[in-house]
Amino acid sequence: MARLRRLIGLAAAACVVVATLHAQTLSGPALIKSLQAGGHVIVMRHASSPRDVPPNPNPDNVPPERQLDEKGRTSATAMGDTLRRLKIPIGEVMTSPTYRARETARLVRLPNPRPATELGEGSGTMQAVSPAQTDWLQKRVRKFPRGTNTVLVTHVPNITAAFPGETPAAAEGEAFVFGPDGKGGARLVGRIRIEDWTSF
Numbered sequence: 001m002a003r004l005r006r007l008i009g010l011a012a013a014a015c016v017v018v019a020t021l022h023a024q025t026l027s028g029p030a031l032i033k034s035l036q037a038g039g040h041v042i043v044m045r046h047a048s049s050p051r052d053v054p055p056n057p058n059p060d061n062v063p064p065e066r067q068l069d070e071k072g073r074t075s076a077t078a079m080g081d082t083l084r085r086l087k088i089p090i091g092e093v094m095t096s097p098t099y100r101a102r103e104t105a106r107l108v109r110l111p112n113p114r115p116a117t118e119l120g121e122g123s124g125t126m127q128a129v130s131p132a133q134t135d136w137l138q139k140r141v142r143k144f145p146r147g148t149n150t151v152l153v154t155h156v157p158n159i160t161a162a163f164p165g166e167t168p169a170a171a172e173g174e175a176f177v178f179g180p181d182g183k184g185g186a187r188l189v190g191r192i193r194i195e196d197w198t199s200f
Contacts, residue, residue: 025190027190028200029200031177031189031190032086032088032200034177034179034189035088035149035177036086036087036088038089038091038145038148039145039146039147039148039149039180040144040145040149040150040177040178040179040189041140041141041142041143041144041149041152041178041179042149042150042151042152042175042177042178043141043152043154043159043162043163043175043176044104044151044152044153044154044173044174044175045153045155045156045159045171045172045173045174046068046072046096046100046101046103046154046155046172046173047068047071047073047075047104047107047172047173047194048068048069048071048072048075049066049068049072049100049172050069052066053065053066053067058103065099066098066100067100067103068100068103068104072100072103072104072172072173073103075173075194075195076107076173076194078194078197078198079108079173079194079197080107080108080110082197082198082200083108083197084109086200089147089148089149090110090111090148090149091111091145091148091149091150092145092148092150093110093111093113093114093150093151093152093153094113094114094115094116094119094150094151094153095114095116095119095153095154096116096119096120096121096153096158097115097116097117097119097120098155101119101153101154101155102115104173105151105153110151113153116152118133118136118137118140119137119152119153119154119155119158120133120154121155128157128161129155129158129161134158134161134162137152137154137159137161137162138163140152141162141178141186142180142186144179144180144186156169159176163188166188166191171193171194172194173193174191174193174194175191175192175194176191177189177190
């Protein structure tokens, strides 16, 4: 019985910690101000992309893969315009090797994006990623830059596998903003849907 009470007490304490962490997340102007100061890692899902390869792919989409639709292209461009208008500094940029992730980075006009296999898809579309990829992403969000923000463009299975406690799952184009937790790790500072950038 004593052990049961102890376990219940530990579970309650864990709930308090989780609630406290989520209570500390930022939104709106406070989140933008934090991003303007730099020091964050932004994990972003690629913008809106249909499930199928288009019948008339972009000229540079060779061999043809999935690519952004009109909604994805428009929202990615608008996000980039907002980043520059708000003077949010962007430093290192890495993307999934997939065309739709690279197209997202190009239309946002992120500086010098480079493909990283660790941010790529699993063995099949929307399938689970490898444990090595999950471990890499979990470690990468703890590498905080000074005076700028790192951007990682990837896929929803990668984000869900690395951060299973963050719900709901990332929408297309949604950004998860991570900052230091004060203990050598990372915590979620805030989330921004791609269509919400223009509201700032």
